[in-house]
Amino acid sequence: MRAALAQASLVRHRSRTLLAVLGVAIAAAMLLDMVMLATGMRESFRELLLSRGFEIRLAPKGTLPFDTDATIPGVAAITATLRGNRDIREISPVLGSSIHVQAGNRYIASSTLGIDPSVQGDYELLSGSDVTAPDAIVANDYLLRQLGARVGDTLNVATGYDPQTRTYSGQRKLVVTGTVKFLYGANDQSASAMRRETLEAMASANPMSGSRSADRASLFMVRVRKGADAEKVRDWIEANVPNVTAISIATAIAQVDERLSYFRQLAFILGAVSLFVGFLLVTTLVTVSVNERAGEIAVMRAIGVSKAHVIQQVVLEGVAISVAGAILGLGLGLITARYLNTILSAFPGLPMSIDFFLFQPVAAWSALGLLVASGVGAGIYPAWRASSLPISETLRREAIA
Amino acid sequence: MSALPGTPIVSLRDVRRDYTLGRSAERVHALQGVTLDVERGDYVAIVGPSGCGKSTLLNLIGVIDQPTSGTVSIADRRVDAMSDREATQFRLRNIGFVFQRFYLMPILSALENVALPLAEAKVPKTERLARAAELLEYVGLGNRQRHRPAELSGGEQQRVAIARALANQPALLLADEPTGELDARTGTEIIALFQQLNADGTTIVVVTHDEDLASAARRKIHMRDGRVVDG
Numbered sequence: 001m002r003a004a005l006a007q008a009s010l011v012r013h014r015s016r017t018l019l020a021v022l023g024v025a026i027a028a029a030m031l032l033d034m035v036m037l038a039t040g041m042r043e044s045f046r047e048l049l050l051s052r053g054f055e056i057r058l059a060p061k062g063t064l065p066f067d068t069d070a071t072i073p074g075v076a077a078i079t080a081t082l083r084g085n086r087d088i089r090e091i092s093p094v095l096g097s098s099i100h101v102q103a104g105n106r107y108i109a110s111s112t113l114g115i116d117p118s119v120q121g122d123y124e125l126l127s128g129s130d131v132t133a134p135d136a137i138v139a140n141d142y143l144l145r146q147l148g149a150r151v152g153d154t155l156n157v158a159t160g161y162d163p164q165t166r167t168y169s170g171q172r173k174l175v176v177t178g179t180v181k182f183l184y185g186a187n188d189q190s191a192s193a194m195r196r197e198t199l200e201a202m203a204s205a206n207p208m209s210g211s212r213s214a215d216r217a218s219l220f221m222v223r224v225r226k227g228a229d230a231e232k233v234r235d236w237i238e239a240n241v242p243n244v245t246a247i248s249i250a251t252a253i254a255q256v257d258e259r260l261s262y263f264r265q266l267a268f269i270l271g272a273v274s275l276f277v278g279f280l281l282v283t284t285l286v287t288v289s290v291n292e293r294a295g296e297i298a299v300m301r302a303i304g305v306s307k308a309h310v311i312q313q314v315v316l317e318g319v320a321i322s323v324a325g326a327i328l329g330l331g332l333g334l335i336t337a338r339y340l341n342t343i344l345s346a347f348p349g350l351p352m353s354i355d356f357f358l359f360q361p362v363a364a365w366s367a368l369g370l371l372v373a374s375g376v377g378a379g380i381y382p383a384w385r386a387s388s389l390p391i392s393e394t395l396r397r398e399a400i401a
Numbered sequence: 402m403s404a405l406p407g408t409p410i411v412s413l414r415d416v417r418r419d420y421t422l423g424r425s426a427e428r429v430h431a432l433q434g435v436t437l438d439v440e441r442g443d444y445v446a447i448v449g450p451s452g453c454g455k456s457t458l459l460n461l462i463g464v465i466d467q468p469t470s471g472t473v474s475i476a477d478r479r480v481d482a483m484s485d486r487e488a489t490q491f492r493l494r495n496i497g498f499v500f501q502r503f504y505l506m507p508i509l510s511a512l513e514n515v516a517l518p519l520a521e522a523k524v525p526k527t528e529r530l531a532r533a534a535e536l537l538e539y540v541g542l543g544n545r546q547r548h549r550p551a552e553l554s555g556g557e558q559q560r561v562a563i564a565r566a567l568a569n570q571p572a573l574l575l576a577d578e579p580t581g582e583l584d585a586r587t588g589t590e591i592i593a594l595f596q597q598l599n600a601d602g603t604t605i606v607v608v609t610h611d612e613d614l615a616s617a618a619r620r621k622i623h624m625r626d627g628r629v630v631d632g
Contacts, residue, residue, distance in 0.1 A: 301489070302463065304493025304518055305517070305521050392466040
């Protein structure tokens with residue numbers, strides 16, 4: 001009977017209830033989006049780092065991966081040291097550089113990675129084959145479109161350019177064997193990859209870098225054995241390989257957290273504002289409704305309806321508005337999050353795989369649960385007012401009115 | 402609606418009710434030492450000019466207000482100092498209310514309105530719907546069960562309100578200006594219904610300005626300035 005009366009009270013003023021539900025839905029959508037935004041980038045980044053199963057990255061001492069042009073010398077020695085730890089399963093040294101690829105009578109600049117194709121964790125092969133041969137190169141769609149090239153074409157690739165003499169050095173002909181998607185690359189970034197030995201050989205022929213490219217890497221990616229403690233391995237690397245900074249997923253996330261802290265605070269504040277707006281909206285609507293029905297409520301109490309019944313009925317009205325708003329807000333929030341994600345993901349220089357808004361069921365349900373709880377809270381004040389109405393005084397006022 | 406004629410069902414002794422007006426210190430003495438008995442099976446009309454304390458008296462008998470001093474007993478129970486919970490349960494089981502403005506729940510059908518006090522008394526659904534239908538039949542609205550108040554005339558709405566007041570078979574039926582919002586013909590129908598109810602054993606106390614309704618009662622109590630002056 002309580003639920004039926006609560007429902008009937010809401011249906012009585014359809015348009016007002018509908019507007020309130022819409023208002024709560026917008027607050028819920030904003031709350032959901034803020035929760036998705038606050039946790040989305042962090043989780044998306046974590047998933048990205050873990051996507052190929054490398055738990056630890058080694059960067060030149062004091063830097064972050066590819067934060068600078070600095071490289072780590074002694075790849076062979078470091079690899080040998082790392083193999084001494086039985087918890088390390090695989091090691092993938094990566095050398096980053098830039099190349100110039102001839103397209104007709106001009107050259108297109110591109111970033112490139114020197115990798116070992118058997119253990120690389122930087123790209124996914126979309127078509128063709130990986131760089132198994134020394135003269136092979138794989139590229140992303142963006143670069144191939146710029147070059148007007150496709151799989152099977154031979155490219156004239158240089159690693160150096162002297163602006164004074166306008167000459168290219170470290171040139172070599174490489175065959176495009178496949179198209180790839182770089183996991184950490186941006187949509188609008190031309191990128192390619194070849195065997196690390198090939199890139200080293202080309203760079204050593206470049207008078208600008210020369211022997212500085214030999215046996216060097218910009219980054220090591222390390223996979224640990226299943227069940228091994230990645231943090232312990234990271235500590236071990238820090239202790240045994242002095243010229244690197246070892247970054248585990250946890251430390252990378254901590255650094256991301258630090259950099260995104262203002263962003264998260266903003267999302268938290270906006271989310272809290274949304275929650276409060278939803279709360280106020282429901283409180284206002286239900287209070288207005290209770291004030292309008294003061295006479296009816298007093299009569300209900302006079303004929304023997306208990307205070308508890310009145311409280312439950314009014315709280316139910318608040319909860320019903322909140323639940324309906326939350327459900328509608330869930331859909332609305334997901335649609336707006338997808339739209340905003342498309343806009344933000346197109347921001348130049350961001351990895352394609354990073355999502356700003358990531359739907360995480362637990363976080364989303366928690367946010368919406370919070371909204372429904374606020375609906376209960378919102379119903380408490382008008383419910384208390386309704387149940388506390390002095391019966392005879394209210395009836396007298398109603399009679400005079 | 403059982404009755405034991407001759408036994409007082411309502412007993413007030415030296416009842417006073419004072420109000421404070423708004424935030425001022427001015428006190429209004431709505432009732433000034435009212436002593437009154439209403440016998441079981443009686444039909445009493447309380448009459449008097451506006452502001453003489455009729456409705457205040459009815460509210461005290463109906464246990465929706467408490468006296469400043471004095472004692473009020475209904476059906477052999479002291480009700481003047483009951484807690485809110487006790488008073489609510491007492492009203493549910495022992496008192497039926499009829500108001501001038503009917504005060505039906507506009508969102509419920511006539512049947513659901515009558516069934517409301519039965520639901521509160523935790524009567525099983527099938528039983529309460531059957532009882533509500535029976536009561537609507539009794540007040541002559543057997544064919545209007547599914548209608549909402551807005552679809553009923555004033556007289557019909559008051560009949561539904563009377564049926565609702567009788568739902569839990571109360572010992573006492575209280576009515577505050579039950580014909581006040583009705584035209585003369587419909588008022589006469591309600592007066593006839595009250596007489597039928599009383600004839601069937603219901604104890605009735607009405608507050609009214611309506612001479613016809615007052616004349617239909619077995620006993621008339623005149624009030625003035627918060628005192629019973631006659632009856």
